[in-house]
Amino acid sequence: MSLFYELIHQYDQITVFRHQNPDPDALGAQWGLVNWLKETFPNKHIYALGQHIGVKPHLFEAYDHIDDEQVNSSLAIILDTSNADRIDDQRYKTAKMSLKIDHHPFGENYAQHEIVYEGASSTCEIVTGLIKTFMLNEPISQKSAKYLYMGILTDSLNFSTSNVTHTTLENAAYLAQSHLDLPKINEELYLIDENEYKFVNMLRNSAIVQGALIYAIVTKALVDQCGITLNLAKEHVNDLGSVKEYEIWVLFIQQESNPSLYNGSIRSRNFTVNDIARKYNGGGHRLAAAVKSLSLGDIESVINDLKGRINDQKNS
Ligand SMILES: [Mn+2]
Numbered sequence: 001m002s003l004f005y006e007l008i009h010q011y012d013q014i015t016v017f018r019h020q021n022p023d024p025d026a027l028g029a030q031w032g033l034v035n036w037l038k039e040t041f042p043n044k045h046i047y048a049l050g051q052h053i054g055v056k057p058h059l060f061e062a063y064d065h066i067d068d069e070q071v072n073s074s075l076a077i078i079l080d081t082s083n084a085d086r087i088d089d090q091r092y093k094t095a096k097m098s099l100k101i102d103h104h105p106f107g108e109n110y111a112q113h114e115i116v117y118e119g120a121s122s123t124c125e126i127v128t129g130l131i132k133t134f135m136l137n138e139p140i141s142q143k144s145a146k147y148l149y150m151g152i153l154t155d156s157l158n159f160s161t162s163n164v165t166h167t168t169l170e171n172a173a174y175l176a177q178s179h180l181d182l183p184k185i186n187e188e189l190y191l192i193d194e195n196e197y198k199f200v201n202m203l204r205n206s207a208i209v210q211g212a213l214i215y216a217i218v219t220k221a222l223v224d225q226c227g228i229t230l231n232l233a234k235e236h237v238n239d240l241g242s243v244k245e246y247e248i249w250v251l252f253i254q255q256e257s258n259p260s261l262y263n264g265s266i267r268s269r270n271f272t273v274n275d276i277a278r279k280y281n282g283g284g285h286r287l288a289a290a291v292k293s294l295s296l297g298d299i300e301s302v303i304n305d306l307k308g309r310i311n312d313q314k315n316s
Contacts (some may be wrong), residue, residue, distance in 0.1 A: 003113055004130045005007065008037070009098055015066070019081040021086045021231065022054045025190065026080040028151025029101070029123040031060050033077065035144040037129055047074075050088035055232045058186060071095055076111075078102075080123035081094040082283070086111035101126055102314055105274070123161040124145035124151025128171040134216050139173065145178035150189060160242070162269075162287065179295055203251075207240055208220060212310050214240050215250035215303060220259065230256055237265040242300045247271055248306050262299060264291040266306070271313060276305045 008014065015036050018026035030048055037046045047064040049071075054060065068091060070288045071148050076095035081087050082104035092098060092111075100111035103120040128148045131140060139145070152172050159172070176182070192200070202225075207216040223233050230253050240249035246269055252262040264282075266273045268291045274282075277289035280302055284290050291302060 001174075002008050003098075004101075004115060005095065005134060007113065008041070011097065012043070012112070013047075013066075013070060013074040013076040015047045015071055015076045017049050017078040017081070017087055017089055017092050019079075019086045020050075020052050020277075021233075022050070022052055022080075023087070024054065024059075025122045025124055025152065025155040026054075027054050027152035028147045028149070028154075029079040029127045031152070032124060032144050032147035033079065033127050033131075036140055036146065039135075039141055039144065040204065045070075045121060049091070052088050052109050055229070055235055056188075060147070060178070064280045068094065072131055074097065078111060080104070081250055082107035082225075101130075103285075104109055104283075105285065106278070114302070117275050119163060119165070121161055121165070121168050122151050122155030124148045124155065125168050128152065128175060129167065132171060132174045139174075139177040142178045145175040146180055149175045149180055150220060152184060153185070154189060195227040196232065196236075199223065199228050199233060200236060202226060203233075203239055205238060209246070209309060211305070212247040212314075213250070213303065214243070214246045214309055215252065216240060217252045217262065217299065219254045220256065230254065234235065234263075234265060237267055240271060241267055241269075246309065247310055248273060250302070252294070257292070258293075264294065264299070264302065267289065273306065273309070276302065276309065279305070 013193050016030050017237040018030045034046050047066050050063055071091045074095050076092040076098040078087055078092055098111035099113045101115045103117055103123050105118045111292045115124055197205055203216055207214050213221045218233050223230055234253050237251040248268045250264055250266045252264040255261045266277055268287050272286050273284050274284050274289040277283050277291050281293050282289055282291035
């Protein structure tokens with residue numbers, strides 16, 4: 001804990017990074033931390049780095065464009081990212097000092113210092129805990145609190161995943177003290193438009209069920225037909241979940257840059273899936289993992305491995 005404060009006190013220039021194709025946890029942690037640092041240390045220079053924007057860019061802010069020298073002299077804080085390759089802006093390497101804050105398992109040691117809690121339901125939960133201790137439980141600004149709350153809410157699927165603990169709820173309650181408009185945050189995050197609605201219907205209709213496994217392969221042609229993007233389609237993996245009979249659900253999405261390859265998101269309530277994901281250029285959390293750059297043949301192998309996992313556990 002004290003590591004975080006010592007590092008922050010030591011550096012007047014702080015650069016904040018997160019992973020590529022950011023989800024609301026990566027973005028919420030980044031913008032929550034950046035705003036809180038700016039508010040708390042008005043004399044320091046704080047920068048948010050990255051190129052990729054999330055699927056709801058209007059909910060977050062515009063990145064800083066800074067030159068290499070400014071990165072060199074900074075403390076780099078890298079959020080929600082377990083492997084170095086996935087960091088959006090590789091200049092984190094040139095920073096004077098680096099600190100990783102994350103909740104993903106099986107990480108790589110790319111930073112000089114680490115604050116990693118695999119048990120945390122989100123990176124925002126960890127960042128909130130650090131800030132809460134620093135603030136001696138005094139509330140932070142509504143703006144910073146809202147960003148952090150969005151990450152806690154989305155990564156924990158509205159406080160429903162197995163890694164939600166009293167700490168998750170305490171940290172969310174701490175943020176709620178900043179007069180958050182909770183129904184409005186829910187609307188901003190979860191209301192979908194008609195195009196997305198059309199997509200979800202098509203997704204559910206085209207999904208393939210094999211025993212307790214359900215999966216769908218989403219092509220560019222399909223999303224074009226619905227008027228949405230491949231990136232947005234990926235956010236809908238859990239539209240295949242919450243069915244009692246399906247233990248594992250998987251969404252494969254065609255790559256924009258190489259249409260013969262697909263990325264996938266694998267989810268389960270009970271069955272470990274990240275060890276299988278690691279065999280297919282991926283990884284992630286025990287019950288929520290991703291695979292990358294798969295041919296249709298690879299997809300078949302992933303499906304077989306996942307079916308094997310279901311059979312093994314049912315027989316054991
Ligand atoms: Mn996360």
